[in-house]
Amino acid sequence: MATLRLNGIRKRYPNGITALHGIDLSVADGELIVVVGPSGCGKSTLLRTVAGLESISDGELMINEQRVNALEPAERDIAMVFQNYALYPHMSVFENMAYALKNRGTPKDEIRRRVTDTARLLDLAELLDRRPRQLSGGQRQRVAMGRAIVREPQVFLFDEPLSNLDAKLRVQMRLEIRRLQKRLGITSVYVTHDQVEAMTLADRLVVMNGGHVEQCGTPMMLYAQPATRFVASFLGSPAMNFLPLAAHRDAVVLPNGAQVALPDMLSAGRAATLGIRPEHLVEAASQPEAAAVLDVTVEMLEPLGADTLAYTRLPGLDEWLVVRLDGAHAAREGQRLSLAFAMANCHVFDAQGMRVPVSNEASVSLREAQ
Amino acid sequence: MHYRRPGLDRLSHALLALCCLLFLLPVWLAFTASTHTLDALYSQTASLWFGEAGWGNYRHLLSGSFGGLGTDVLTLLINSTIMALGIAIGKIAISVLAAYAIVFFRFPFRRLCFWLIFITLMLPVEVRILPTFEVVADLGLLDSYAGLILPLIASATATFLMRQFFLTVPPELVEAARIDGAGPWRFLRDILLPLSKTNLAALFVIMFLYGWNQYLWPLLITNDADYLTIVVSLKRLLTSADGLVPWQNVTATAILAMLPPVAVILLMQRYFVKGLVDSEK
CATH class of the missing domain: 3.40.50.300 (P-loop containing nucleotide triphosphate hydrolases)
Structure with missing residues (x-):
């Protein structure tokens, strides 16, 4: 041995x-x-x-x-x-x-x-x-x-x-x-x-x-x-969704304009991409306490049996946003969905692709950027 | 390809049979002529059937020296066989080793070595036959088996063919053997040669025939009847001294000269047909 x-x-x-x-x-x-x-x-x-x-x-x-x-x-x-x-x-x-x-x-x-x-x-x-x-x-x-x-x-x-x-x-x-x-x-x-x-x-x-x-x-x-x-x-199938973050005054914004409040100013300055896995995007209705920030349109569905993968379009984002829905979900193509996610499930990366540590108080708010 | 046309089938078979007959005719003529007596051959037109001499001509050829050759046909056959075997085996040994080095080893000027071997293909034997004769004479190899075999033993063609085959051996096989602890010689013996069996059999046949049919070189370097080869002796029989060409002897010798190559082909055919049937990696 x-x-x-x-x-x-x-x-x-x-x-x-x-x-x-x-x-x-x-x-x-x-x-x-x-x-x-x-x-x-x-x-x-x-x-x-x-x-x-x-x-x-x-x-x-x-x-x-x-x-x-x-x-x-x-x-x-x-x-x-x-x-x-x-x-x-x-x-x-x-x-x-x-x-x-x-x-x-x-x-x-x-x-x-x-x-x-x-x-x-x-x-x-x-x-x-x-x-x-x-x-x-x-x-x-x-x-x-x-x-x-x-x-x-x-x-x-x-x-x-x-x-x-x-x-x-x-x-x-x-x-x-x-x-x-x-x-x-x-x-x-x-x-x-x-x-x-x-x-x-x-x-x-x-x-x-x-x-x-x-x-x-x-x-x-x-x-x-x-x-x-x-x-x-590389890990995970389907792959993680990446949302570009733009700096806006003291906050960073998602492509659809929603603000991500990162309490730590240092990390706010470095943050360039927000990663979220398909299974961590949930319907806003099922999680009343989480802020619904992403309004998307379903473009394609891939039913896998246990789950259904929804390829959705988020305004301002070029790529598809992939969501893992329950297999019993009655989603149809063309339907609109309101998605929520917990900040704890997010991964933030800087411009070089390195992970940026995010404290637990970070949150996403619906507030439109001014 | 198979077409459902009985007419075409019959026609092609007929054509095939006709061609086979055409090819066989000279052999048949030689064979029947070899069973006639000299008088019979000169007193009638060519017969298509056996003559009265029967096996007598063959017995005579194999038993003692005749016709100014100073030796019997058995010695000629043995000489030719030794030469052809020596050339075939020597060529295969050298070309396998050369191709092995060129394909599997990284050494400086590897490509140059390959091209140097390859361009010798462009020089016909006849061009370099006089210098070769000089060298062989200086080495004192005239009238010897070594002199018959050695100058013909290197083969660019065979090296090239073996190289092409070795290139098709998957590199993982080489690596697996390395990990399994097979050194260069073991890899050659245990893996490469068994895999090349088919190619070696085919090469052996070609090279044996090449060696067997050598004419110019043996003619040049042998004077001693003990080293005469059968192909050279055939020509010598035709020009023998006293007027009448002994056709019954010439044809019988020719028939005898055909037997070893035919035997080699039949023997080797089994190997390469078998090789073709179950080859695949």
Whole structure:
């Protein structure tokens, strides 16, 4: 079992492009860290530098407090599950799983024992003689997992392992991965661009953007307290609504003219955007004490069963304002809605996209700006 | 493609059969001629059926030296086989290694190396045959198997074909092997070569035929009858000393000369048909 530590890892390519700008990350023993971000954010590069498939330009990579920068992938004692599984097509399932052990000179009977045990764990026992092409996508995925598990590595690395599966299988395998990881207690780094996968799997979540870590923390913490506008927009589906704030005398105003009273003058001066999640917008009628500030028109409805998403138009705002309504709500397209929200549920960001702390006394008032 | 037109079907089959007959005719003529006696061949027009000599001609060819060649046909066949096998295996070994280096390793002037290999394709063997002869003579390799094989062993074509195949191997496979602890040699042996089986079989057939059919080079560097190859000897039989060309011997030798390549093709065909059927990654 192992800990993994990254100290200021940088990756510069010979052509001058910098993919990673100093990543610091510490992974505890048995922890599952999910690295998430849009494509091109450097998350795969990060995983590949940890694996040893890419060299490290600067910084230190420690496994169990041992510096492994200069070690070959095989010597780092890690296992990796690839997006397209990368199974050896000419080898049987058994041979695929046994290959790493064979290369290490593990005795034959031990290989047999470990492969059969792992196959039983993954429900592959019947398939050991098959070739990868005779397997379904889900089975191939399990073989790829088995190939990693059978080595009993220090660290597991997952590179978008579920993105080639269909939706139903993806949910199933997600649970399976979670279950296995907990049961085996192997320190893992999991890279994905799917934020649902990220939220559900992670002990801690790392959101990356442009080669930087934007924020790192438990999924719920990142959801509730996003440190940057980027994190706020990336997590959650549908995404958070953003309302530009304009400074007006001693207050800030929303696009429709409603005033937001921020008691703290410092934060008032910095505030540039107000973020509110679709589920935090409620009908004013249901919350008499909250000030109704947003009068919107429903333009489109997306009924999802349990809830209905309403894409609404707020005067003065270019984007849609997305509202999560109850599934039983009788909204129609073209209907007008009065929406209220509690300031406690709002996120305020400055012009650079950094979170601005807002005190609890902040409030929104209907008063039109003069 | 399959059209529902019985007429078209029959016509194309007839055409196919006709072409097959046309291709087979010379072989058939040679085969029947090889069973006649010399007198019979010169006293009548070409016969389309077997003659009275039967297997006698073959027995005679295989048992002792004849016709001024100074050796028997069995030796010729063995020489040709050694040369063709040496060339085919050597070419494959060298081109696999060269392509492996060019595709999977990052080293300075990698592209230059590839292009240097590639442009040798543009020089025909005949252009460089005299300098090559000089070198081989200086090395004392005239009249030896090494002299027959070595100068023909490097192949830009095969290197290029293997490179193209190696480029289609998904990079994740290379990375997975690296993580699984397979060093360069192990990766080549355990993963790359098994995956290239089909290509290697096809390449082997082509290169074996190329080696087998070599004429100019063996003609240049062999004087000793012990190193004569069968293709060269065919020509020599035609120009043998005393007037009458021994057609029964020439045709029999030609038939014998065809057998090993045919055997190689039939043998290898199994591999690459199998490879084609279950290839796919």
